[in-house]
Amino acid sequence: TNIYTGVPIIVNPYIDFIVVNGDDRYMIRCERKSVLERSVELAKLIHAGPNSGRKSDNHFQISNVDKNDFELIVRYMEKHFIPYRDHKHLLKILELADRFNVPDLIIYCIRELDLSISSATALDIFKALWFYQGIALTNQRQTVITTQETAQQLARRQSKAKAAAKQLAAQAAQANENGADGDGAQANLIPNP
Numbered sequence: 001t002n003i004y005t006g007v008p009i010i011v012n013p014y015i016d017f018i019v020v021n022g023d024d025r026y027m028i029r030c031e032r033k034s035v036l037e038r039s040v041e042l043a044k045l046i047h048a049g050p051n052s053g054r055k056s057d058n059h060f061q062i063s064n065v066d067k068n069d070f071e072l073i074v075r076y077m078e079k080h081f082i083p084y085r086d087h088k089h090l091l092k093i094l095e096l097a098d099r100f101n102v103p104d105l106i107i108y109c110i111r112e113l114d115l116s117i118s119s120a121t122a123l124d125i126f127k128a129l130w131f132y133q134g135i136a137l138t139n140q141r142q143t144v145i146t147t148q149e150t151a152q153q154l155a156r157r158q159s160k161a162k163a164a165a166k167q168l169a170a171q172a173a174q175a176n177e178n179g180a181d182g183d184g185a186q187a188n189l190i191p192n193p
Contacts, residue, residue: 015046016059017074019067026067030074038077040101069096076105087113087121091128 015035019026036043045060062070069089073096076082082105084090090109097105113125 012058014058017070018059018061019065019070020061020063021065021067024067028067028071028074031078034077035074038102038104039073040103042100065096065099066092069093073097073100073102073105076108077102080104080108082108084112087116087124090116091124094128 013032014029015032017028017030019028032046036046042060069092072082072084072093082093084093090112094106094109094113097109117125
């Protein structure tokens with residue numbers, strides 16, 4: 001039996017994230033609606049029970065994250081824009097966007113990285129994106145060895161193919177020498193003069 005008291009429950013439109021790094025505490029206030037709409041992991045935290053980093057209805061604790069980068073993510077969810085210093089800073093933001101599952105920000109970061117790619121930034125971006133795909137990078141020496149081994153394997157295959165082609169050509173020449181008629185069994189019975 002639900003009893004209506006006549007007093008509507010008003011949900012605060014703002015929430016506070018308390019970023020904790022050791023003894024350092026930092027509070028970031030943001031719009032509840034933007035976080036619920038744009039971040040899967042933070043929405044789970046908001047909807048979860050009191051034992052999951054939740055301090056109260058409007059206070060949520062976040063650990064092991066840089067407060068400035070986390071604030072950038074929160075501001076992106078509100079304004080759809082994120083200022084960044086360089087490609088390495090954008091890669092750190094991409095890592096946090098992946099951690100808190102903010103799909104719009106992940107797409108934004110990858111698009112910005114794609115637009116800012118140059119010969120100076122390509123290696124850092126390539127390494128980071130390979131890391132996100134779970135592919136282990138090899139060092140330069142391993143790459144050279146692998147390339148040399150691949151070249152050696154290719155040379156072996158080519159020499160085997162040439163030997164097989166020579167053998168087939170020799171068999172065809174022998175068949176032509178013994179006579180093209182019949183199946184070749186009859187030709188072997190008649191000696192050559």
